[in-house]
Amino acid sequence: MANMREVVLTRALNEALHEEFKRDDNVFLVGEEVGGVFGVTRGLDRRFGDKRVRCTPISEAAFTGLAVGAAVAGLRPIVEIMYLDFVTVCWDQIANQAAKLRYMSGGILKMPLVIRGQQGNLSREAAQHSQQIEGWCAQVPGLKVVMPATVEDAKGLLKSSIREDNPVIFVEHRGLYGLKGPMPRGEYTTPLGVAKVQREGSDITVVATSVAVQKSLGAAEKLAGQISVEVVDPRTLVPLDTETILASVRKTGRLLVVHDAPVRLGFGAEVVRAVTEEAFDALQAAPRVVGGANLPMPYSSVLEDACIPSEDDITQAIKQVVES
Amino acid sequence: MKPTEQQMKEMLRTMLTIRGFEQTACALYMDNWESGNFLGALHSYEGQEAVATGACACLRDDDYVFSTHRGHGHFIAKGGDVKAMFAELLGKEAGCSRGRGGSMHMFDPEKGLMGGNGIVGGGIPLALGPAFAANYRGTDQVTVSFFGEGASSQGVFHESLNLAALWDLPLIFVCENNRYAVGTPVSQGISVPNVSVRAAGYGCPGVTVDGDDPVAVYEAVSEAVAHARAGNGPSLVEAVTHRYSTHCMVMQEGREQSELDEMNEHDPIPRFEQYLQENGIISADEVQALKGEVSQLIEEAVAFGEDAPFPDPATVADGLWVS
Ligand SMILES: Cc1ncc(C[n+]2csc(CCOP(=O)(O)OP(=O)(O)O)c2C)c(N)n1
Numbered sequence: 001m002a003n004m005r006e007v008v009l010t011r012a013l014n015e016a017l018h019e020e021f022k023r024d025d026n027v028f029l030v031g032e033e034v035g036g037v038f039g040v041t042r043g044l045d046r047r048f049g050d051k052r053v054r055c056t057p058i059s060e061a062a063f064t065g066l067a068v069g070a071a072v073a074g075l076r077p078i079v080e081i082m083y084l085d086f087v088t089v090c091w092d093q094i095a096n097q098a099a100k101l102r103y104m105s106g107g108i109l110k111m112p113l114v115i116r117g118q119q120g121n122l123s124r125e126a127a128q129h130s131q132q133i134e135g136w137c138a139q140v141p142g143l144k145v146v147m148p149a150t151v152e153d154a155k156g157l158l159k160s161s162i163r164e165d166n167p168v169i170f171v172e173h174r175g176l177y178g179l180k181g182p183m184p185r186g187e188y189t190t191p192l193g194v195a196k197v198q199r200e201g202s203d204i205t206v207v208a209t210s211v212a213v214q215k216s217l218g219a220a221e222k223l224a225g226q227i228s229v230e231v232v233d234p235r236t237l238v239p240l241d242t243e244t245i246l247a248s249v250r251k252t253g254r255l256l257v258v259h260d261a262p263v264r265l266g267f268g269a270e271v272v273r274a275v276t277e278e279a280f281d282a283l284q285a286a287p288r289v290v291g292g293a294n295l296p297m298p299y300s301s302v303l304e305d306a307c308i309p310s311e312d313d314i315t316q317a318i319k320q321v322v323e324s
Numbered sequence: 325m326k327p328t329e330q331q332m333k334e335m336l337r338t339m340l341t342i343r344g345f346e347q348t349a350c351a352l353y354m355d356n357w358e359s360g361n362f363l364g365a366l367h368s369y370e371g372q373e374a375v376a377t378g379a380c381a382c383l384r385d386d387d388y389v390f391s392t393h394r395g396h397g398h399f400i401a402k403g404g405d406v407k408a409m410f411a412e413l414l415g416k417e418a419g420c421s422r423g424r425g426g427s428m429h430m431f432d433p434e435k436g437l438m439g440g441n442g443i444v445g446g447g448i449p450l451a452l453g454p455a456f457a458a459n460y461r462g463t464d465q466v467t468v469s470f471f472g473e474g475a476s477s478q479g480v481f482h483e484s485l486n487l488a489a490l491w492d493l494p495l496i497f498v499c500e501n502n503r504y505a506v507g508t509p510v511s512q513g514i515s516v517p518n519v520s521v522r523a524a525g526y527g528c529p530g531v532t533v534d535g536d537d538p539v540a541v542y543e544a545v546s547e548a549v550a551h552a553r554a555g556n557g558p559s560l561v562e563a564v565t566h567r568y569s570t571h572c573m574v575m576q577e578g579r580e581q582s583e584l585d586e587m588n589e590h591d592p593i594p595r596f597e598q599y600l601q602e603n604g605i606i607s608a609d610e611v612q613a614l615k616g617e618v619s620q621l622i623e624e625a626v627a628f629g630e631d632a633p634f635p636d637p638a639t640v641a642d643g644l645w646v647s
């Protein structure tokens with residue numbers, strides 16, 4: 001691993017931003033308290049100046065709209081939403097404008113836009129600061145939805161997202177910000193729409209996203225020697241690499257999907273749909289989805305813990321699917 | 325209108341209670357850091373006590389208040405239960421929101437407390453509702469919408485001012501200009517020096533007052549309340565004040581030390597104490613007694629919160645829908 005180094009995930013994201021800012025003068029970033037709060041944008045303002053790193057008033061609708069318009073005008077905006085829960089206040093810019101302008105123009109306009117930020121739970125910030133928005137976004141045709149789960153992918157996927165000519169919602173999880181892991185030295189990108197087998201196994205396929213990948217890897221490790229678990233990380237929900245998922249299920253014959261987002265009408269249901277339609281014959285057991293509760297996130301720690309799948313919940317579910 | 329002497333004594337009690345509550349809550353937060361039972365974004369109201377106190381002293385129990393992420397002061401000033409607040413912060417079933425809401429989401433509709441908000445500006449359009457309902461039902465209730473100067477950059481602030489003025493809604497917009505939105509100074513967040521001038525664009529009265537002086541806040545808000553109760557529509561009151569602590573717990577202080585040092589000069593509590601004493605409204609002994617009562621109240625409330633049981637995880641879905 002001589003060509004790898006250990007860094008924390010925020011550092012990986014930060015490097016991606018620095019490199020893409022350097023590579024392309026058209027890249028700029030708008031958001032609140034940029035440089036502060038979570039540290040992903042640290043140092044950008046000092047290095048690239050306030051022409052390209054703009055701290056805004058608390059006006060998400062205005063600055064997201066500005067970014068959509070700037071993308072149409074040929075710049076490559078990155079919008080930072082402090083908590084992705086706040087996409088609700090600029091949802092028109094995202095869902096009605098960014099997602100649709102190109103298509104409505106008959107494919108004339110281009111929308112090289114990244115909207116990124118963090119989401120998740122664990123910090124006990126209750127219902128308006130603990131949501132998972134990827135499902136909302138994936139339901140809007142026109143948006144790409146990217147969710148890194150490892151340090152290496154965080155950097156590579158963010159670089160690809162910035163170079164992408166279509167609107168990308170880049171979903172980070174604050175529970176992963178402190179994650180340490182190997183990252184390749186030097187220039188690399190990670191393509192959108194290509195899943196990654198994060199751990200190979202032969203008894204069951206666990207498809208997981210974002211922080212649930214790490215929890216699933218933990219569960220797989222716990223079960224090692226007992227059950228051989230393959231963990232597949234789609235990395236991008238849209239576009240979705242169903243081929244890799246289907247190949248894995250054809251190999252293992254069993255499927256569990258895990259995510260923190262509410263289970264109802266969620267990404268898990270979509271994966272189960274794709275697998276049952278395409279690889280029904282390969283299934284040796286009914287597929288399962290383990291996801292978040294269909295509830296606004298409660299504040300109290302004992303209640304919050306009951307709403308998000310834990311490593312233990314995943315371990316149990318794997319056993320159930322394998323033993324059924 | 326000026327507050328009565330009795331009102332002013334109560335206002336001092338309220339300010340002391342808010343200060344005591346926040347200082348204790350911050351200490352509790354640090355004590356519980358490891359346990360993880362009291363986390364989240366605790367935004368201290370320390371330094372801004374005069375605003376909630378002066379404004380809520382103008383209100384009746386049946387008037388409404390919409391609060392913010394920095395809402396403990398509003399809750400106390402409008403008569404919320406301090407015991408239930410501590411229980412809420414500690415995530416307990418006996419909390420004012422049954423442990424579901426936490427610091428930013430405290431409710432007590434019986435006292436007209438319609439909740440804090442995690443979305444900056446989120447409460448402003450909601451406040452139109454009870455104001456509309458008062459006109460609809462023909463009552464003379466008023467609604468106060470508290471929000472920070474940072475929130476005045478949200479579109480909903482502008483939409484709400486316009487609608488309230490257009491429909492003569494009995495609503496008082498109280499902007500707490502504490503000069504910062506997280507680390508963004510007001511000069512980098514707002515295109516005019518004072519938020520109150522926004523009112524002119526929507527055709528309603530707007531004033532800026534010293535938000536570190538509860539009497540000044542009272543005078544401005546009571547006038548706005550009278551205006552609203554008389555059916556003349558909304559007003560915008562900007563109270564210029566100071567945020568003593570960092571934006572919230574866990575966040576680093578970004579302001580210069582020299583600026584923080586100056587804060588003491590603005591402390592609304594000693595200033596009000598002095599004013600009351602110099603005008604013979606309260607004696608030094610009475611102030612001491614008041615402080616004793618307040619500390620006892622806080623102490624008992626913390627004990628209540630700590631002893632209260634956690635919610636049963638099996639009841640996690642309780643409260644989602646009316647069954
Ligand atoms: C829509 C939205 N955007 C951003 C935030 C993050 N945030 C929380 S408080 C805050 C600053 C608010 O400033 P202000 O309105 O002046 O209130 P203050 O904190 O000074 O009391 C920000 C940006 C949020 N909670 N909601």
Ligand SMILES: [Mg+2]
Nearest residue numbers: 472502504505
């Ligand atoms: Mg402020």
